[in-house]
Amino acid sequence: MPGQDRHPHRGQPDGGKHPSANGQGEFKKLIASYLAGTDDNNSTFQALKNYFPAGDAYNVRSTVPFSSERKWSSVTLEDGRTLVLSAPEKLCPQIPRDMEEQMAQGKRILFVGLCSGTVTPDQIQPMGTIVIADKLRKNAVPTIRYFYRQGADVKVISGDNPLAVSAVAKRSGIRDAERFVDASRLTDAELEHAAERYTVFGRVTPEQKRVLIAALQRQGHKVAMTGDGVNDLLAMRQADCSAAVGNGSDAAKQTAQLVLLDSDFAVLRDVISEGRRGINNLTKSAGVFFIKTIYSVLLCVLCLLLNTDFPFIPIQITLIDAVIEAFPAFFMSFERNDRKVEGTFLGSAIRSALPNSIAIFLCCTAIFLIAPGMGMDRAQASLLMYLTVGCVSLAGVVKASLPFNLLHGILSTASVLGFFCAVFLFAPLLQLPHLATGGAMLLPFVAIPGILIAVLLKIPRQQRKAAL
Secondary structure (H helix, E strand, C coil): CEEEECCCEEEEEEEEEEECCCCHHHHHHHHHHHHCCCCCCHHHHHHHHHHHHCCCCCCCCECCCCCCCCCEEEEEEEEEEEEEEECHHHHCCCCCCHHHHHHHHHEEEEEEEEEECCCHHHCCCEEEEEEEEEEECHHHHHHHHHHCCCCCCCCECCCCCCCHHHHHHHHCCCCCCCCCCHHCCCCCHHHHHHHHHHCCCEEHHHHHHHHHHHHHCCCCCEEEEEEEEECHHHHHHHHEEEECCCCCCHHHHHHCCCEEECCCCCHHHHHHHHHHHHHHHHHHHHHHHHHHHHHHHHHHHHHHHHHCCCCCHHHHHHHHHHHHHHHHHHHCCCCCCCCCCCCCCHHHHHHHHHHHHHHHHHHHHHHHHHHHHCCCCCCHHHHHHHHHCCCHHHHHHHHHCCCCCHHHHHHHHHHHHHHHHHHCCCCCHHCCCCHHHEEEHHHHHHHHHHHHHHHHHHCCCCCCCCCC
C-alpha cells in the first residue's frame, strides 16, 4: 500500500525561535531574503511564504536548492554570508531537548544558520529555528481506516525526521506508527529487510524510496505510491500504481498514473471503488459470456467424434447472445460493486462459466445418445438441445445475479421471459420446429439435472498469496 512523502495535511509554521541579540527584525529579513532568492517551491516553502510577510530583504547573489541527499538549502547574500535552512541533525551539532520534544509531538523543525565559508556544522552560526505544525485534513483518519478495512497496509516514507513523522502517523490512525526507523543509517540490504518490519521510514533518500518499493514487491505485495515532488519520481516509477497530488511538481504529475487535482487523498476511496466496480462486474459478465465459448468448443469436439453437423445455426446463437448474455451484462456493468477483487480475471471468469458449460455438454451428449432410441429426428433433437442450452445458460444468469436485489430480479426475469417468448414468437425465423410430445417429456429430465449440475458444481479457486 502507498507510502506517502507528504501526509494528508497542510503545513503551517508554528513560529520562529532565535537569539534575541539578532532581533526579530533581522531574523525576518534573513527569511525574506531566502524566500525571495530560493528556487524551491515545495510545501515547506509555501508554508514559510504564507507565514512570513514579504518585506525588506538582502540582495541574493546565488542559491543552492534543497536536496533530499543534503537535507538543506541555502542562499548566498551579496555581503558573502550564506543563509542555510536544514534538518537539525544535519548541521546542528547537538539537538536541544526542546527540539526533540517538539519533534515527538509531530512538529517539524527547520534549523536556520549563517556561515561565511563551506556549509559544515562547525562553520554554522545558529540564528534560530522554525517550528512547523502539520494539520491533519478532516478526512485523513476515515481514509486510513478505509484502507485497513479493505485489507491494505499503509506505510509512510518521508524525508522528514522519523520521530516527527511517527507522531503525525499516530494522529492519522496508522497502525504500528511507533515502529519507525531512520533510513539514513541503513544500507540498501538492511533497508530491504526493514521494509516489512517497520511502518514509518524517515530521512529517506529518493533512491531508498525506490529500494523500499522494490523490496515490498519482491515480498509479494502490490504497491501503490503517492508523492508530490521530484524526490518521489524513482519510487513512483517502480510502484505498481502511482498517484500525484495536484499541487505537486510537474514532474511528479507527468510520472504518475493518477493525479489528484484537488490534492485530496480521500478521493482514493472512490478510485478503488470505481476500479473494483469495473473489474468485478466485467468478471461477472464474462462468466456468463464464457459459457457459450466453452460449450461450443466441447460440442465441436463431440460433433467431430460423432461425424455429425453442429446442432445450432448462427441466428439461434445470436438470440442467446442478445437475451441471455448481452442484456443483463450491460445493466449489471453500471452497478456499484466494492467487493474485494480475488484471483485473476480470466481464472475467475472461466471458473464461473465451467459448471454451466460442463452441464450443457453433458446434456447435449445425453440427447445425442437418447434421441435416436426415442424415434426423434435430427430437427427435434437440435430443438431439445437448444432449449436445454437456454435453460442452463439462464441458470448462469441467475447465479451471476446473486445476491438478489430489485435490479437483479428484474434482469433475471426479463432474460427468462425474453428467451422463451422469442423462441415461441420467432420460431420460423430461428428455424425451430414445434416441440413434439416426446421432446416435451424428455426436456425436464435433461434440463433439470443440467441446471442442478450448473448450480451445485464448484470449481475450486487456486490459492494465491494476497496481492495487497
